[in-house]
Amino acid sequence: MAKDWIFKSKVYAMAAEQLRETGKWAGIDKNIIARLSMPKRSTIVSLPVKMDDGHVEEFIGYRVQHQITCGPGKGGLRYHPDVDLGEVVALAMWMSWKCGLMKLPFGGAKGGVNCDPGRLSAQETERLTRRLTYELLPVIGPQMDVMAPDVGTNAQTMAWIMDTYSQNLGVSTPEIVTGKPVEIGGIEGRRGATGYGVAVCVREMCEREGLKLKGQRVVVQGFGNVGSYAAENLWEWGAKIIGIADVTGGYIETKGFDINDAIQYVKKNGTLKGYACDKTVSSQEILELPCDILVPAALQRVITSKNAENLDCKFIGEGANGPTTPAADEILEKKGIKVVPDILCNAGGVTVSYFEWVQGIQRDFWTRAQVNQRLNDKMCSTFATVYDTAVEQSVTMRRAALGLGIKAVAKQKEARGLYP
Ligand code: NAD
Numbered sequence: 001m002a003k004d005w006i007f008k009s010k011v012y013a014m015a016a017e018q019l020r021e022t023g024k025w026a027g028i029d030k031n032i033i034a035r036l037s038m039p040k041r042s043t044i045v046s047l048p049v050k051m052d053d054g055h056v057e058e059f060i061g062y063r064v065q066h067q068i069t070c071g072p073g074k075g076g077l078r079y080h081p082d083v084d085l086g087e088v089v090a091l092a093m094w095m096s097w098k099c100g101l102m103k104l105p106f107g108g109a110k111g112g113v114n115c116d117p118g119r120l121s122a123q124e125t126e127r128l129t130r131r132l133t134y135e136l137l138p139v140i141g142p143q144m145d146v147m148a149p150d151v152g153t154n155a156q157t158m159a160w161i162m163d164t165y166s167q168n169l170g171v172s173t174p175e176i177v178t179g180k181p182v183e184i185g186g187i188e189g190r191r192g193a194t195g196y197g198v199a200v201c202v203r204e205m206c207e208r209e210g211l212k213l214k215g216q217r218v219v220v221q222g223f224g225n226v227g228s229y230a231a232e233n234l235w236e237w238g239a240k241i242i243g244i245a246d247v248t249g250g251y252i253e254t255k256g257f258d259i260n261d262a263i264q265y266v267k268k269n270g271t272l273k274g275y276a277c278d279k280t281v282s283s284q285e286i287l288e289l290p291c292d293i294l295v296p297a298a299l300q301r302v303i304t305s306k307n308a309e310n311l312d313c314k315f316i317g318e319g320a321n322g323p324t325t326p327a328a329d330e331i332l333e334k335k336g337i338k339v340v341p342d343i344l345c346n347a348g349g350v351t352v353s354y355f356e357w358v359q360g361i362q363r364d365f366w367t368r369a370q371v372n373q374r375l376n377d378k379m380c381s382t383f384a385t386v387y388d389t390a391v392e393q394s395v396t397m398r399r400a401a402l403g404l405g406i407k408a409v410a411k412q413k414e415a416r417g418l419y420p
Pocket of ligand 1: 076149150151152153194221222223224225226227245246247248283284297298299300319320321346347349350
């Protein structure tokens with residue numbers, strides 16, 4: 001009988017299919033694949049929160065440690081109305097492959113709360129976050145599981161987690177989270193690191209594909225942490241950002257947006273709603289806008305068998321986790337649209353999180369220049385490994401990246417054996 005019914009969700013099915021197919025291709029022991037297809041530990045907590053009007057609302061929170069064979073669990077915390085256990089398990093799995101690919105000494109983890117952060121006040125969000133941290137105390141720790149921001153959470157969320165954890169231990173513990181404010185031990189440049197890494201991958205891809213980045217027409221779906229920094233870097237390096245989108249819709253400017261201006265607009269207004277442009281479309285329609293480079297940087301499963309045929313770009317740089325379904329991958333491969341896969345393209349965030357964790361443990365603080373140099377080097381060398389592997393083995397970059405990442409985790413599982 002299938003034992004994975006409890007994680008049932010489209011995102012989990014997608015992550016499990018990637019593992020199965022890549023495992024077969026890479027010749028990984030099927031016992032190890034079976035072990036890796038299930039998360040080691042899934043914690044579900046109920047979170048009673050006193051709302052501003054005095055009533056108590058129950059939220060459901062999740063923390064999944066897919067594996068902690070390779071080190072402490074590492075992964076973001078998501079606040080979104082669609083969060084469920086299956087989604088969190090899939091995201092935790094992808095963290096395992098990402099850390100394996102980037103050679104970071106972490107396992108894979110992820111967390112989430114099913115809520116609509118846009119409808120919570122700052123005080124309600126703080127109470128929710130502190131209660132979540134308290135409920136998760138038995139399963140988190142700098143050597144057990146380290147959280148970071150993801151969709152709907154930010155540096156402030158991490159500061160509340162760090163404070164709640166530290167209060168309970170009686171010891172200031174900055175290394176319990178990454179992506180926290182610099183004032184309390186955060187690292188310079190973490191906020192922009194994922195978007196910067198996406199931009200570096202796009203730049204490297206252009207070079208390998210014989211394209212000049214300057215003047216390439218780029219569309220970015222998602223204008224939060226990842227999307228806005230990716231757009232900003234690409235724009236500064238000369239690309240023309242002709243389309244941007246967030247939860248309020250898609251915005252098109254044929255001559256290219258001034259990305260600084262768009263970022264300032266979002267800072268002031270919260271979203272892109274009402275931002276001046278040539279034309280507005282839905283945030284899903286913007287994916288089909290003819291362009292050179294498409295950067296999905298919002299949520300998973302936005303490029304599917306339904307729209308893949310209509311995409312009109314030279315390549316895709318995946319800022320989001322899991323934006324392309326396996327069925328869409330096949331269509332894109334036939335169309336000749338290459339994909340720089342998520343576990344490589346958005347790995348800048350976890351890479352700088354690793355720097356921040358080391359910095360926290362050692363209490364030895366790095367400059368922004370040191371961080372950026374090390375990040376750039378790591379992204380470029382891993383990009384080259386993935387690109388070269390894909391060419392040598394005549395496979396897609398996704399298959400190459402997943403193969404490298406899964407193999408790295410499988411080797412450690414194999415070396416440690418099965419206890420008892
Ligand atoms: P965020 O909350 O800062 O931003 C999310 C953006 O997506 C917002 O602009 C939001 O309006 C937009 N959005 C939400 N629903 C949308 C929809 N249906 N259509 C279009 N846009 C929509 O989140 P983030 O941290 O930028 O994360 C974005 C993606 O990147 C996620 O898949 C996340 O898992 C992944 N990621 C984030 C990090 C990180 O360091 N923050 C690291 C690696 C991967």
